[in-house]
Amino acid sequence: MTTELRRLRNYIDGEFQDAADGRTTEVVNPVTGEAYATAPLSGAADVDAAMAAAEAAFPAWRDVVPAERQKLLLKIADAFEERAEELIAAESENTGKPLGLTRTEEIPPMVDQIRFFAGAARMLEGRSAGEYMEGLTSFIRREPIGVCAQVAPWNYPMMMGVWKFAPALAAGNTVVLKPSDTTPASTVLMAEIIGGVLADLGHPKGVFNVVCGDRDTGRRMVEHPVPAMVSITGSVRAGMQVAESASKDIKRVHLELGGKAPVVVFEDTDTAKAVEDISTAGFFNAGQDCTAATRVLVHESIHDEFVAALAKAAAEIKTGAPDDEDVLYGPLNNANQLAQVSGFIDRLPAHAKVETGGQRVGDKGYFYAPTVVSGLKQDDEIIQNEVFGPVITVQSFTDEEQAINYANGVEYALASSVWTKDHARAMRLSKALEFGCVWINTHIPLVAEMPHGGFKKSGYGKDLSAYGFDDYTRVKHVMTSLDG
The missing domain is CATH 3.40.309.10 (Aldehyde Dehydrogenase; Chain A, domain 2)
Incomplete structure (x- = not known):
């Protein structure tokens, strides 16, 4: 007797969708070594759709005032707490992690990190305005970068997902997030929760998108012309490939590539x-x-x-x-x-x-x-x-x-x-x-208040902290004449 596998789906522009060409991959529970679900094996059409949704949503989300972005993230944090047992179950099925330790060691930090970045949304800083040339005033604008393509690893699918989407959304960017092909379940559930909060607050559907798939899916995301930034947590080899690919159109790159502490x-x-x-x-x-x-x-x-x-x-x-x-x-x-x-x-x-x-x-x-x-x-x-x-x-x-x-x-x-x-x-x-x-x-x-990130082949860029938030912004100098 064959057990029917659960069906996971992409989340694009506020809707759950299968891969455009119908391809799937099996998701295996590492406790048993047996498949328990299928997930989309997303191709070019799916990546195109997700990037188009994020690109279309960006102008409106960029212009949302920081207090409203804070409100969104605080409500996401509350929703994660309310649905914690569902998230724990999905993460444990993803990874085989102990339920009790996931409950105590992952959910509270995740919620706290989201709330930290909710506060950071209202703390954009720049050097004070001033006259550095006679008759002219200069000031600094900190602005969102644009669409962020993000790839999360399989060791902490939920928490690393939070480390990626929370600062990006707080800064006013839109997101296309890809979980590992071995651990998509908790990310798809997070998409359901985040999508519900976006809808409740009346924000654009394409602010947050999830595309499931393998390395080829991730490669298509990195190579896609829409994202202004690529963030990946993964192996050194993967990071080198991402950096090389992103260099072809000068995308900003954020890499966390492992350690040997x-x-x-x-x-x-x-x-x-x-x-x-x-x-x-x-x-x-x-x-x-x-x-x-x-x-x-x-x-x-x-x-x-x-x-x-x-x-x-x-x-x-x-x-x-x-x-x-x-x-x-x-x-x-x-x-x-x-x-x-x-x-x-x-x-x-x-x-x-x-x-x-x-x-x-x-x-x-x-x-x-x-x-x-x-x-x-x-x-x-x-x-x-x-x-x-x-x-x-x-x-x-x-x-x-x-x-x-x-x-x-x-x-x-x-x-x-x-x-x-x-x-x-x-x-x-x-x-x-x-x-x-x-x-x-x-x-x-x-x-949450202190930066996480390495040197050498461990990559560059910071997660967590104000430094991690700054990584998802760009700096613009504005100079105006005082002559009117």
Whole structure:
């Protein structure tokens, strides 16, 4: 007996639509490894329709006063809270995430972030007007950019969607958002909610649009002549392709492309507390987090003690089904990701040691055991490249200089942390570490008021904060003669 699959649809100009040519792709629940829905495999006609809708809606939305844009976002935040259980269920089916942790760790920050950008809508700033040339007054206008093409990743489909649409709408832009082909369900539900609020407030239908599809769909969005800005969270390879494509017509580009966060642990730290916090920050969401605490550097004097304690903590962490309240994380997102994580472990050099884990869990779905690997060298593949799974590596360092060299010795530069009781040392490391974020004696907390974004191959542009809001505006100089 064949179970009928749920049908997800694009959201274009206020209407749910199938792909113009009827093509679909199956959406798989990573807990079971079985399809539960179909989603449009959108082609050129669908991208054209979404861009046309966003372009048509832009002039009216651009001219809406900030207070009204704030009102829209506040009502979206309220609606997300009211329909939180539906969003949680959709996200869990998308990703296999634990229901309880999605309820406590994702919905509240998402709602808070939307409300932050609602306030930011009314805080457009520029340098004060003044006479910088005799007889002439200059002032600055901050304006929306236009249509924004946005591509969200599969590790946090809902939250990364919020990080993209909230500042864009707050600044007066219109949006075409594409979720990952493996996780469209929660984004389609968000479209229903946002569309309802837009309609209730009488705003243009095309302000917010969702197009489902694969890499080719995303490529068509980036190459399309309408968007003035492209924002993507994804792999370095994807970011490079987007930047190259967008350069052909000088689109503005916003890239968040992953990380390889160093976690630098000095000998004076509280080892038990550090192990507890680092293991949680490393294994949360199955390590599928660009800022995950998965590359630990430990002073040689406490290395063996730390590795033993971390391996013990990891062995006690549980992965399992979303409704199990005792699990810290669920499955990897898809079969390809399971193969990638397994491949890193299978290719470990002879000098590496798997302290715990290192294998798939069960024969259904894409679960992987919490894993700790020690004995590694700086140029090992697993140190240099992003695993994006529940794998924590541990290296030993001899002094502060070596710790800094190891920490900075990768191509990523998104986030990092320092663990020490020595304030001066913490300040030296916070200056020396070449990462967009440096946490001290903690790892992974984010707040709406502070920027998130990296350097080097982790990309450019900021999410969250006033800096993230500014990225969705353009600056215009206006000069007027005082002679009348």
